[in-house]
Amino acid sequence: MKGPIDSTPEPGGGDNDDDRDAMDPFDLNLHPDHLNRLRNNEMLDDRLIAHLLRCFSVAANSWAIVDSLHLLQMPPPDKLKALYASKETLFIPVHHQNAAAHWSCLVVTNPNISPVAHHYDSCPNPSHSAAARDYVTDIFDVLQPRRLQPRRMVIFRDVNSARQRNGVDCGIFVLVNAIYLLLGLQPPATDVDSNLWRRVFAAMLCSKDQQHMSDLSEAIKRRSPVAGVQDAQQVL
Amino acid sequence: MSDRSHSPTGPGPQHPEAGEPAPVTEHINIKVADRDNEVFFKIKRSTPLKKLMDAFCQRQALTPTQVRFITSEGQKVTAVDTPDTLDMEDGDTLQVHQEQIGGSV
Numbered sequence: 001m002k003g004p005i006d007s008t009p010e011p012g013g014g015d016n017d018d019d020r021d022a023m024d025p026f027d028l029n030l031h032p033d034h035l036n037r038l039r040n041n042e043m044l045d046d047r048l049i050a051h052l053l054r055c056f057s058v059a060a061n062s063w064a065i066v067d068s069l070h071l072l073q074m075p076p077p078d079k080l081k082a083l084y085a086s087k088e089t090l091f092i093p094v095h096h097q098n099a100a101a102h103w104s105c106l107v108v109t110n111p112n113i114s115p116v117a118h119h120y121d122s123c124p125n126p127s128h129s130a131a132a133r134d135y136v137t138d139i140f141d142v143l144q145p146r147r148l149q150p151r152r153m154v155i156f157r158d159v160n161s162a163r164q165r166n167g168v169d170c171g172i173f174v175l176v177n178a179i180y181l182l183l184g185l186q187p188p189a190t191d192v193d194s195n196l197w198r199r200v201f202a203a204m205l206c207s208k209d210q211q212h213m214s215d216l217s218e219a220i221k222r223r224s225p226v227a228g229v230q231d232a233q234q235v236l
Numbered sequence: 237m238s239d240r241s242h243s244p245t246g247p248g249p250q251h252p253e254a255g256e257p258a259p260v261t262e263h264i265n266i267k268v269a270d271r272d273n274e275v276f277f278k279i280k281r282s283t284p285l286k287k288l289m290d291a292f293c294q295r296q297a298l299t300p301t302q303v304r305f306i307t308s309e310g311q312k313v314t315a316v317d318t319p320d321t322l323d324m325e326d327g328d329t330l331q332v333h334q335e336q337i338g339g340s341v
Contacts, residue, residue, distance in 0.1 A: 031301070033301065042339075043337050043338055043339035044337070044338070045335050045336060045337040046304070046335060046336035046337070047304075047335070067310070067312070068336055069304060069306060069310075069312065069333060069336070070310065071336075072306075072333045072336075073306050073310060073331055073333065074310070075309060075310025075311075076308075076309060076310070079309050079310055080310075095336035095338055096338065096340075097336070100339070100340050101336075101337055101338040101339065101340070102338045102339070102340035103336075103338040103340070122340070123340040164340065166339075167339045167340060168339035169339065170338050170339055170340045171338060171339070
């Protein structure tokens, strides 16, 4: 047995404000390691992906970004319904925890009427598809219990999407898909310059100005996708 | 494996007069559990949970950036959250998960 933990604050005052800076490892904000992950061609983690998805979707009120950690711990039904039941589209980053950990993503349209889940995977694999299907089924088992709504089955479709060329970029592809889908565009099926996108996302991390997201949106809409990204990088 | 901890004993409990409502307790017991371990903490309701998370990581030799603490309501715990701000109740559990990281191939 280990000894007791005394967490009583020091007498005479609360915690030092310095303890609460943005670099705190428990803060939902980011820390320098996340920027390095983008710059050094490393894998992305749930915190970085969640942060950037929040940036992308700040003006998309009809969308809900589903927390990837729900895969590990599903919230209680009432909480899940409060978060997502009123939304028109759900974007779900899906983490595949296996020998080669991986990110793919799901977009669920018409979640309240006749949900259709589109699965975008930069490294297609039957096990990824099966896991994504199980996950979205679990969510809708809570949002729309089949015993109450027997006709509301989730239609699941694997989408032919752009493929990564290395073992580190799946998170980048999830973010790129999210940007296009949030803009109402079809995500690119080929030619995703992941290095360029890494620089764009790094620039977004370095800026707290939400205007950059709208600048990025305009740049992508104005030109062809790849040229749009280069424009966006100039803006950022 | 379960690892129970106790806070230092303070002044004895004060029993309310008959008919009076019980006073709101200042401290709260929280269980922190990962896949293999359970640790029990007793902290003030106003104490930032950062202290608890730091202590858990230190005890279990975990890197703070590589774990996520989640309430039973599915809410991620931040450094500045307290039991009060998260509306936690005595005996609530914080579940600890490994970070999700992926690249594939």
